[in-house]
Amino acid sequence: MLTIEEAIARILSACRTTEVANVGLHDALGLCLAEDVVAPYGLPEFANSVMDGYAACAADLAGASAATEKALPLIGESRAGATPAALTPGTTMRIFTGAPIPQGADAVVMQEDVRVANQHVHFKDAPRSLAFVRMQGSDVAQGATVLRAGAMVHAGEIGLLASLGFSRVPVHKRPRVAILSTGDELRDVESERRPFTVVNSNAYALAALVREADAEPWVLPRVADDAEAIAEQIRIGLSADLLLSSGGVSVGDYDMVQDAYKRAHVSLDFWRVAMKPGKPLMFGKGGADGRTPVLGLPGNPASAMVTFELFARPAIRTMLGTATPMRPRVLVELTHSHSHAEGRVELARASLDLGDPYLRATLRENQTSGALSSMVGTDALVILPAEDKSFQEGQILEALMIRPPNSAQFRR
Secondary structure, eight states: OBOHHHHHHHHHHTOOOOOEEEEEGGGOTTOBBSSOEEOSSOBSSSOEESSSEEEEOGGGGTTOOSSSOEEEEEEEEEOTTSOOOOOOTTOEEEEOTTOBOOTTOOEEEEGGGEEEETTEEEESSOOOTTTTEEOTTSSBOTTOEEEOTTOBOOHHHHHHHHHTTOSEEEEEOOOEEEEEEBOTTEEOTTSOOOTTOEEOHHHHHHHHHHHHTTOEEEEOOOBOSOHHHHHHHHHHHTTSSEEEEESOOSSSTTOOHHHHHHHTTOEEEEOOBSEESOOOOEEEEESTTSOEEEEEEOSSHHHHHHHIIIIIHHHHHHHHTOSOOSOOEEEEEESSOEEOOTTSEEEEEEEEEOOSSSEEEEEOSOOOTTOGGGGTTOOEEEEEOTTOOEEOTTOEEEEEEOSOGGGSOOOO
């Protein structure tokens, strides 16, 4: 039985980055750049004012003070989007935030620090050169590499790319992820309730997780416990970049997915991982070139979602081209004692609160693999080592953050 780390390494080594496409900025969100981005010009594109005030030459105001004001004639204004006249020596010009610094000026004095009378501006202080001036190229220098290949495109990156004139950028395409659910007991969410059946919730939860990972879900028709029928859907799903199945991966009489994989000519690498929940996890490769990754997730809802976070999400992120596909690990402090069976690492679902100096983790009361409600409001998966049986209130442990800290329901 593999460790979690060994299983992740095998899976990620089999993942290929997707093809490169030039997409518009509105379609680039959540994707990874396929090439470095070099600034064709500097930002700001021209020297401009940081404040509303008055542009002047600092040398003309040398010696100005509250006791000895210096008055300069007001000759015009500089506003955003317009070209100002040159500033002649010994004069000043009204200027607004973001407006270009007129030729001949090298400083801006805030409007709060002057008084205006009879078309003259009276200065009470001597500004330093470049005071409140945002210089051309001070944010981004022309020719600088502003984004590296593999950088994830978020709102800030899109704003920067737009400012630099890039309407389209080369990115790795969103992976297409096929999702297959198996089991005689499953029914569609729209179907009438029937005795001893359950809704195929995994199809919806896994599709949502695929979207959260910035990939494209492709939900295949659910299949009953029939090896050949499952194999046929597997063959169809192998045209995707990644195939996920849920259910039927254990060793019961009606767990037929492993047999179906073999019928579909999927080469199995491993099918058990030393973890809880999610021990019965299959991984293999198939498809026309024998290189499409295939993950068989457990059928129990919480197990399916936890194993997705551990294995499928990093696979998707690797395909997107990021160098950091894993969820971040943080240190957390337990808010209560807890015990579990030794022998396997447990990924315990937990909610997080603010603490000092660590985030405080409260483990969900129901940690069973079928407890779908335990995934609601879960912010992290706390890593409970296999060799320890009990954990104490205040103990510091590692956790995988599965929601950004600012989205957790923090309470003081």
